[in-house]
Amino acid sequence: MTVRVVCAQLDPVLLDLPGNLARAADAVATAVGRGADIVVLPELVTSGYLLDSTDEAMSVAITPDDARLAAWRAPLRGTGSLVVGGICERGEDGRLYNSAVLLDAGGVVAVYRKTHLWNREKRFFTPGAEPAPVLDTAFGRIGILVCYDLEFPEVPRTLALAGADLLLAPTNWSELPRPAGEQPPQVLNARMAARANHVFVAVCDRTGTERGQRWTGGTAVIDPEGWVLALPDEDGYAIADLVVESARNRQTSTVNHVLGDRRPDLYRL
Amino acid sequence: MTVRVVCAQLDPVLLDLPGNLARAADAVATAVGRGADIVVLPELVTSGYLLDSTDEAMSVAITPDDARLAAWRAPLRGTGSLVVGGICERGEDGRLYNSAVLLDAGGVVAVYRKTHLWNREKRFFTPGAEPAPVLDTAFGRIGILVCYDLEFPEVPRTLALAGADLLLAPTNWSELPRPAGEQPPQVLNARMAARANHVFVAVCDRTGTERGQRWTGGTAVIDPEGWVLALPDEDGYAIADLVVESARNRQTSTVNHVLGDRRPDLYRL
Numbered sequence: 429m430t431v432r433v434v435c436a437q438l439d440p441v442l443l444d445l446p447g448n449l450a451r452a453a454d455a456v457a458t459a460v461g462r463g464a465d466i467v468v469l470p471e472l473v474t475s476g477y478l479l480d481s482t483d484e485a486m487s488v489a490i491t492p493d494d495a496r497l498a499a500w501r502a503p504l505r506g507t508g509s510l511v512v513g514g515i516c517e518r519g520e521d522g523r524l525y526n527s528a529v530l531l532d533a534g535g536v537v538a539v540y541r542k543t544h545l546w547n548r549e550k551r552f553f554t555p556g557a558e559p560a561p562v563l564d565t566a567f568g569r570i571g572i573l574v575c576y577d578l579e580f581p582e583v584p585r586t587l588a589l590a591g592a593d594l595l596l597a598p599t600n601w602s603e604l605p606r607p608a609g610e611q612p613p614q615v616l617n618a619r620m621a622a623r624a625n626h627v628f629v630a631v632c633d634r635t636g637t638e639r640g641q642r643w644t645g646g647t648a649v650i651d652p653e654g655w656v657l658a659l660p661d662e663d664g665y666a667i668a669d670l671v672v673e674s675a676r677n678r679q680t681s682t683v684n685h686v687l688g689d690r691r692p693d694l695y696r697l
Numbered sequence: 698m699t700v701r702v703v704c705a706q707l708d709p710v711l712l713d714l715p716g717n718l719a720r721a722a723d724a725v726a727t728a729v730g731r732g733a734d735i736v737v738l739p740e741l742v743t744s745g746y747l748l749d750s751t752d753e754a755m756s757v758a759i760t761p762d763d764a765r766l767a768a769w770r771a772p773l774r775g776t777g778s779l780v781v782g783g784i785c786e787r788g789e790d791g792r793l794y795n796s797a798v799l800l801d802a803g804g805v806v807a808v809y810r811k812t813h814l815w816n817r818e819k820r821f822f823t824p825g826a827e828p829a830p831v832l833d834t835a836f837g838r839i840g841i842l843v844c845y846d847l848e849f850p851e852v853p854r855t856l857a858l859a860g861a862d863l864l865l866a867p868t869n870w871s872e873l874p875r876p877a878g879e880q881p882p883q884v885l886n887a888r889m890a891a892r893a894n895h896v897f898v899a900v901c902d903r904t905g906t907e908r909g910q911r912w913t914g915g916t917a918v919i920d921p922e923g924w925v926l927a928l929p930d931e932d933g934y935a936i937a938d939l940v941v942e943s944a945r946n947r948q949t950s951t952v953n954h955v956l957g958d959r960r961p962d963l964y965r966l
Contacts, residue, residue, distance in 0.1 A: 543960050547950040559963040579955075581850030581893050582964040589965060606924075613892060613923055620889040623882060624850050654882055655875075681816040691812050694828040695851040696858060697966055 430669050431567040433594070433628075434464035437647040437664040439636035442476030445488045446496075449474055453499035455664075456511050460503045462667060465567045468632035469513030471542075471575050471598040472526060478638040479516070482524065482552040489518035492529045492539045504533040508566055513632075514574060514598040517541065523554040528572050528598050530563065538563055542574040544583075560587055568593040568672030571627070575599040578618055578631075582697065588625035589687060593675040595621070597631045601644035615646045615656075623654030626678045626686045628670050635664070699938050700836040702863070702897075703733035706916040706933040708905035711745030714757045715765075718743055722768035724933075725780050729772045731936060734836045737901035738782030740811075740844050740867040741795060747907040748785070751793065751821040758787035761798045761808045773802040777835055782901075783843060783867040786810065792823040797841050797867050799832065807832055811843040813852075829856055837862040837941030840896070844868040847887055847900075851966065857894035858956060862944040864890070864898045870913035884915045884925075892923030895947045895955045897939050904933070 436455035440448045452473050459467040471477065475488035490496065492515070500511050510532050517527035517539070525541040526549055541556025542549075560573040560583055571587030571594070578584065578597055587595055601614045610616075615631070622629040633646040649658040649668035652675045658668035678686040705724035709717045721742050728736040740746065744757035759765065761784070769780055779801050786796035786808070794810040795818055810825025811818075829842040829852055840856030840863070847853065847866055856864055870883045879885075884900070891898040902915040918927040918937035921944045927937035947955040 543963055544958055547953060550952050555960070559965065576958075579893065580959060581854060582959065582961075582966060585850060586963070586965045610924075616885055616923070617889050617892065620886050623886065624848065654885070655879075683819050684816060689813055689845075690849060690851065691824070692851075692966060694812055694855070695966065696828065696855045697851060697961060697964065 429568065429672055431465045431672050432463045432667065432669050433466045433468065433630045433649055434459035434462055435468040435630055435632035435647045435649060435666040437633055437635060437645060437660045437666065438470055438473060439634060440470065440473050440476045442478060442638050443484065443488055445474055448476065449496050449499060452513060456500050457503035459665065460507060460509055462665065465509050466596065467509065467511040468596050468630050469511065469598060470632050470634040471514035471600045472516055473513045473598070475516035476638055477600040478641055479552065485516055485524050485552045486518065489516045489524055491518055492527070492536045497531065501531050501533050501535070507533065510537065510565065510567065512572060512596045512598065524552050525556060526553045526574060528574050530572060538572065540572045540574065542577060544576045544580055546576040562587055562590040562592045571595040573597050575601065578621055581621065581624065584621040584625050584627065588627050592627055593672040594628040594630065594670065597629065599631055599633045599646070601633050601646045603642040603644045612644045612646045614644060615648055618648065619650050619654040619656065622650040622652055626652040627675050628652060628672065698837065698941060700734045700941050701732045701936065701938050702735045702737065702899045702918055703728035703731055704737040704899055704901035704916045704918060704935040706902055706904060706914060706929045706935065707739055707742060708903060709739065709742050709745045711747060711907050712753065712757055713745070714743055717745070718765050718768060721782060725769050726772035728934065729776060729778055731934065734778050735865065736778065736780040737865050737899050738780065738867060739901050739903040740783035740869045741785055742782045742867070744785035745907055746869040747910055748821065754785055754793050754821045755787070758785045758793055760787055761796070761805045766800065770800050770802055770804070776802065779806065779834065779836065781841060781865045781867065793821050794825060795822045795843060797843050799841060807841065809841045809843065811846060813845045813849055815845040831856055831859040831861045840864040842866050844870065847890055850890065850893065853890040853894050853896065857896050861896055862941040863939065864896055866898065866900045868900055868902045868915070870902050870915045872911040872913045881913045881915045883913060884917055887917065888919050888923040888925065891919040891921055895921040896944050897921060897941065
């Protein structure tokens with residue numbers, strides 16, 4: 429089965445919830461127009477990232493079943509396509525979460541609350557209590573994780589061991605200094621997560637600057653050997669067609685297997 | 698403390714045990730002459746890699762206390778320096794192991810038997826039963842692993858959690874196809890192992906061709922952010938001075954820590 433993944437690399441405006449919802453909805457429509465089976469949006473695409481306080485975060489927090497997210501679902505109607513993107517979530521417990529929501533035309537398919545929080549996120553977000561999920565969908569077995577989660581090799585490994593073919597990662601990657609000619613280290617890391625686990629990885633990052641923080645624009649669709657299949661075009665869309673089941677052949681020689689060669693008895697994790 | 702690591706990228710000759718021992722001894726002498734505190738040699742540097750059978754492997758197998766390894770130790774005399782390199786080991790149990798030996802001027806400091814075996818190695822080597830070790834040395838806390846071990850993120854993670862500052866990895870990396878401008882994927886993988894765990898990594902790979910198999914020559918000394926500090930010079934020596942204790946500061950923001958931010962309760966490994 430060939431699955432078209434489209435990552436829409438956007439530049440959300442901090443605290444502009446209605447504008448961000450609308451821009452993301454437009455991007456979903458464009459992506460579906462370009463044949464997307466799966467649309468990936470950045471982390472915290474509804475709120476912007478560099479929130480400064482609980483009050484600010486609360487002011488742009490929504491629930492995954494917020495009626496306004498119908499605008500993301502509308503372009504999916506009649507397609508079976510899926511969209512995943514990051515929201516600043518107000519939980520039923522009144523707490524704030526940095527979440528990824530997976531939607532289809534009918535509603536909410538899954539919500540994942542980021543389990544590894546970066547820097548100021550710890551001020552106002554509660555880390556998720558549930559591991560990153562793997563969902564059996566019409567487009568293969570999809571693992572979802574968010575940004576800093578990827579820095580912990582245990583997360584993509586856990587998802588691969590749970591059967592994921594494809595990892596979807598909304599991110600907001602801070603721009604880091606790097607030597608000339610080098611890819612951003614977060615992109616290299618995502619590539620090696622793909623390679624170590626023989627899974628496809630689709631990262632949707634963001635562009636722009638917020639409160640002096642520049643973003644990487646590191647969006648990439650990566651194959652199970654760690655090679656980049658697609659980067660954003662001039663409009664910010666990274667588009668790749670994936671034979672998702674090919675990730676499941678994790679045999680690397682007649683006697684080697686990416687996961688089967690593990691020695692869990694010897695790991696002290 | 699600044700520690701000079703010198704990786705000596707050689708081209709061992711298959712089945713030429715005396716010649717390989719002598720060439721490695723020369724390389725150790727050269728490295729020590731260039732100020733090495735730690736010398737790293739390739740995997741299976743005494744035997745060559747593409748052994749075809751138990752008989753072939755047995756014909757070039759040695760024990761870690763083989764008298765001929767005194768030639769590697771001689772240049773270390775009076776220095777306190779260390780050398781690690783790969784041998785085809787004949788165990789006291791009569792079995793063959795793909796091992797790394799760590800020697801100082803006085804004798805054998807440690808032996809590590811590779812725990813993840815690649816392809817034909819499974820025909821004649823027994824996988825090690827003990828995890829990759831971390832050794833407290835005069836040059837910092839050193840983790841040792843061999844080649845394919847690095848492909849399992851659990852191994853460098855286990856070593857970092859055990860306190861390693863610096864990982865030493867003798868390798869024989871098969872040359873893989875790669876897009877123009879890309880580093881070998883094994884080098885990228887080693888870089889991301891360094892970054893994910895905030896450790897220095899010194900990989901000593903090999904060059905040449907054996908029985909039609911080309912080798913990568915992927916030797917590199919890598920810093921804890923994943924950047925390459927040194928590649929081989931025209932003589933095959935990669936030389937870097939490491940402030941080894943700097944690996945121990947794994948704080949990445951005032952509230953983030955490379956290891957402390959892990960969520961082991963959520964990993965299913």
